[in-house]
Amino acid sequence: MNPKLSGSLRILLITIPDALQLPTSNFNDDEDDFQEFEAFDNDLTPRGFAPAGGSLAVQNVDMLRQRNSPKHFTNEYDIENLVVRRGQQFMMQVTFNRPLADGDDFQVEFLIGSNPTASKGSLVVVTFGDRKGGPWEGEIVEHQGESVILGITPTANAIVGKFRTYVAVVAGSGMQRTKRDTSTDLYVLFNAWCAEDAVFLANESERREYVLNDYGVIYQGSLGSVVNRDWIYGQFERGVLDACIHILDASRMPIYDRGNVIKLVRKGSAMINAQDDSGVLVGNWSNDYSMGQSPTSWTGSVKILLQYANTGVSVSYAQCWVFAGVFNTFLRALGVPSRVVTNFSSAHDNTGNLKTDLIFKEDGTPDERNTRDSIWNYHCWNEVWITRQDLPSGFEGWQVVDATPQETSDGHFRCGPASVKAIKEGLLCHPYDAGFVFAEVNSDLVFHKRDRFGTLTPYRVETDLIGLAVYTKALNGNSPVDVTLNYKYPEGSTEDTATMTRAEEYGCERDHSEIPDNPLSVSIHAEQVPHLSVLLGQDVSLQVNFTNRSISEKTIKAHLAGSIVFYTGVTSNRFKNHEFSVTVPGTETITQVIPVPSQEYTPHLGSQVSLNFIVTGKSEEDSVTGIKVLNLLTPNLTVQLSGRSRVRHMMYMTVSFTNPFNFSLGNVYMAMEGPGMMSYRRRYYK
Ligand SMILES: *[C@@H]1O[C@H](CO)[C@@H](O)[C@H](O)[C@H]1NC(C)=O
Ligand SMILES: *[C@@H]1O[C@H](CO)[C@@H](O)[C@H](O)[C@H]1NC(C)=O
Ligand SMILES: *[C@@H]1O[C@H](CO)[C@@H](O)[C@H](O)[C@H]1NC(C)=O
Ligand SMILES: *[C@@H]1O[C@H](CO)[C@@H](O)[C@H](O)[C@H]1NC(C)=O
Ligand SMILES: *[C@@H]1O[C@H](CO)[C@@H](O)[C@H](O)[C@H]1NC(C)=O
Ligand SMILES: *[C@@H]1O[C@H](CO)[C@@H](O)[C@H](O)[C@H]1NC(C)=O
Ligand SMILES: CC(=O)N[C@H]1CO[C@H](CO)[C@@H](O)[C@@H]1O
Numbered sequence: 001m002n003p004k005l006s007g008s009l010r011i012l013l014i015t016i017p018d019a020l021q022l023p024t025s026n027f028n029d030d031e032d033d034f035q036e037f038e039a040f041d042n043d044l045t046p047r048g049f050a051p052a053g054g055s056l057a058v059q060n061v062d063m064l065r066q067r068n069s070p071k072h073f074t075n076e077y078d079i080e081n082l083v084v085r086r087g088q089q090f091m092m093q094v095t096f097n098r099p100l101a102d103g104d105d106f107q108v109e110f111l112i113g114s115n116p117t118a119s120k121g122s123l124v125v126v127t128f129g130d131r132k133g134g135p136w137e138g139e140i141v142e143h144q145g146e147s148v149i150l151g152i153t154p155t156a157n158a159i160v161g162k163f164r165t166y167v168a169v170v171a172g173s174g175m176q177r178t179k180r181d182t183s184t185d186l187y188v189l190f191n192a193w194c195a196e197d198a199v200f201l202a203n204e205s206e207r208r209e210y211v212l213n214d215y216g217v218i219y220q221g222s223l224g225s226v227v228n229r230d231w232i233y234g235q236f237e238r239g240v241l242d243a244c245i246h247i248l249d250a251s252r253m254p255i256y257d258r259g260n261v262i263k264l265v266r267k268g269s270a271m272i273n274a275q276d277d278s279g280v281l282v283g284n285w286s287n288d289y290s291m292g293q294s295p296t297s298w299t300g301s302v303k304i305l306l307q308y309a310n311t312g313v314s315v316s317y318a319q320c321w322v323f324a325g326v327f328n329t330f331l332r333a334l335g336v337p338s339r340v341v342t343n344f345s346s347a348h349d350n351t352g353n354l355k356t357d358l359i360f361k362e363d364g365t366p367d368e369r370n371t372r373d374s375i376w377n378y379h380c381w382n383e384v385w386i387t388r389q390d391l392p393s394g395f396e397g398w399q400v401v402d403a404t405p406q407e408t409s410d411g412h413f414r415c416g417p418a419s420v421k422a423i424k425e426g427l428l429c430h431p432y433d434a435g436f437v438f439a440e441v442n443s444d445l446v447f448h449k450r451d452r453f454g455t456l457t458p459y460r461v462e463t464d465l466i467g468l469a470v471y472t473k474a475l476n477g478n479s480p481v482d483v484t485l486n487y488k489y490p491e492g493s494t495e496d497t498a499t500m501t502r503a504e505e506y507g508c509e510r511d512h513s514e515i516p517d518n519p520l521s522v523s524i525h526a527e528q529v530p531h532l533s534v535l536l537g538q539d540v541s542l543q544v545n546f547t548n549r550s551i552s553e554k555t556i557k558a559h560l561a562g563s564i565v566f567y568t569g570v571t572s573n574r575f576k577n578h579e580f581s582v583t584v585p586g587t588e589t590i591t592q593v594i595p596v597p598s599q600e601y602t603p604h605l606g607s608q609v610s611l612n613f614i615v616t617g618k619s620e621e622d623s624v625t626g627i628k629v630l631n632l633l634t635p636n637l638t639v640q641l642s643g644r645s646r647v648r649h650m651m652y653m654t655v656s657f658t659n660p661f662n663f664s665l666g667n668v669y670m671a672m673e674g675p676g677m678m679s680y681r682r683r684y685y686k
Contacts, residue, residue: 056104058167060095061184076236083187087156087194095147105170110163113255120256156196159259190335198261201337201385209475210337214675217473218321219342222631231325232300234675235333243309244333272327272403274314281318287606292316299673301329303680320404324380327403337385341472344378359448377567395419519550524628536632537660540596551586558617565612573604
């Protein structure tokens with residue numbers, strides 16, 4: 001165990017039972033308290049004075065990890081200690097100095113945090129006879145000579161975290177406790193297998209995927225060309241569960257709130273990003289990652305979580321899939337069913353209503369300075385499975401939580417949990433942040449012209465561009481499943497209209513601009529024959545079609561702007577400005593082909609591989625705008641094992657890819673890791 005983690009363990013003060021109610025100010029957790037306890041331990045058991053027949057004393061405590069963990073689905077955790085899921089019985093073995101006899105009395109105590117208190121659930125006393133104990137049930141399952149096998153059942157709402165275990169024997173004048181022994185520490189997790197737990201998930205294949213799978217795929221790119229990014233969640237790797245508990249400690253979340261999954265998930269979404277609380281990850285949407293690691297260079301969550309726990313310093317850098325991947329590890333490690341979803345072409349709506357405003361100058365070029373909203377190519381967030389007993393029935397199941405810093409909620413950067421069913425129905429009154437998530441999947445796109453006095457005139461509204469599809473990994477295999485219908489009724493259906501009306505009643509504005517009928521329209525296509533999508537480093541051919549629905553001829557002065565954009569839709573570099581004009585006869589479509597050779601965009605790429613083209617056109621009376629986001633495909637990596645793979649023998653792999661450029665690449669890094677096998681490694685090739 002690393003020093004930082006053991007440093008955060010709290011030393012506890014053990015006293016006789018009625019002193020446990022001391023006011024908190026009398027407790028402090030420094031070394032002296034522990035020494036005091038040691039003295040107490042020795043004083044009360046003067047060995048020579050034991051009555052004939054012998055007073056009862058504990059000789060050994062075994063948490064029976066081998067026996068318990070398969071039943072709790074926790075054997076994959078790379079931890080010496082026992083990990084159990086709450087609401088389900090586990091066994092422990094206590095060996096005394098002699099067989100138990102009538103009249104013997106003992107109890108098992110579980111303590112968590114620096115100030116264990118029975119009324120808050122952070123000190124739990126388990127008894128095994130008629131004497132009343134705490135809320136966790138205990139029974140003696142088996143007598144084996146001097147040993148007993150105890151069955152203990154934590155409540156289904158128990159605090160989640162790491163408990164210290166003590167066994168206390170009741171002697172005439174007090175209690176004799178075992179010493180602190182870290183090997184008997186007990187991790188208690190949420191339990192998706194337990195019907196009384198707030199994270200209960202009935203379907204076994206779903207539990208195996210959403211709690212136990214330590215590998216996943218996060219979808220990126222754009223709807224036309226979806227790119228799979230493998231992600232190692234690694235929730236069972238050594239140190240990861242401790243790192244996740246460390247995050248809760250660093251957040252100063254009260255121990256007694258940690259059994260409440262809603263509070264815990266909300267705290268987690270705030271702590272995964274570093275914004276205003278020194279959380280795990282620093283977001284950076286620039287092309288300069290020199291002060292950290294590029295968001296694209298991570299292969300999974302493990303290295304990030306361990307680095308954060310070891311150093312206490314936020315890790316640089318992340319973008320949405322990194323926030324979502326690390327958050328997913330945090331949730332699965334603690335036993336909360338969760339998955340990463342990608343919503344393609346999200347609205348990132350900075351003005352807080354349901355409109356995304358794109359602003360253009362008089363000459364038709366995009367007014368980047370005055371456009372505050374952006375359309376994300378995609379955005380990733382997490383869903384967690386919660387029964388939501390705090391809401392009226394009907395809102396159980398998947399809940400949206402978003403760890404990427406966007407808007408502040410309650411003064412902190414965090415979002416959710418918002419019920420997916422409530423979002424679908426437009427019932428935005430239910431906590432938390434449903435309005436914001438709703439805008440992410442339902443925003444209108446409004447095009448404005450800005451004159452030189454700053455007056456905005458809307459000239460086009462698109463209602464179906466924003467919120468196109470929500471994907472998550474299928475239960476079997478790596479292909480995506482489309483879960484869009486969980487979030488939205490089909491566009492234009494009567495249910496969809498009802499949802500929109502309801503959402504407006506809850507305070508979401510929709511755009512009601514009167515847009516004059518426009519006889520002109522423009523669309524852009526980008527293709528590389530014979531492929532449907534364009535490979536990085538290849539020339540692009542743009543087809544711009546102007547369509548005229550009026551009967552008279554139109555002459556259009558047009559402008560094409562080509563930029564590299566971040567997946568957030570924010571422009572990083574403008575690389576092309578092209579003026580042209582076309583004449584479109586009445587009731588015809590004219591196609592203009594505009595070549596974009598690779599050497600035009602390649603020097604501007606940075607770490608981003610999305611090209612954004614905007615065509616604006618103006619005839620005497622009418623304006624038109626078309627947008628195309630082109631996601632360049634990066635080359636695939638091929639991994640091949642060479643030779644035979646044998647247990648406990650070195651294996652060799654060959655990793656290859658084809659350089660898509662006609663020049664040599666330099667300063668190439670390759671990163672890889674394998675859960676349960678190999679931790680994160682990076683190699684440099686000059
Ligand atoms: C479990 O869920 C999967 C997918 O969500 C579904 O295909 C399967 O039928 C479900 N199994 C049961 C027993 O309901
Ligand atoms: C992104 O990181 C670079 C250094 O790698 C830093 O100079 C820049 O300020 C960061 N940007 C933001 C917005 O934090
Ligand atoms: C998000 O999901 C909605 C749900 O259907 C979908 O319409 C939309 O295209 C997706 N993308 C964005 C950006 O909202
Ligand atoms: C543009 O026009 C050409 C021919 O006029 C047609 O083949 C193509 O499908 C059109 N593309 C769009 C996006 O309408
Ligand atoms: C990468 O592999 C996928 C799946 O096999 C394939 O669809 C895609 O076209 C490949 N991409 C490239 C650039 O070769
Ligand atoms: C790469 O190709 C471009 C045109 O496709 C050409 O202008 C350039 O000279 C080529 N560079 C090399 C190193 O061959
Ligand atoms: C060729 C073409 O698409 N022409 C369009 C011009 O306008 C007429 C009238 O609306 C449309 O029917 C045509 O499709």
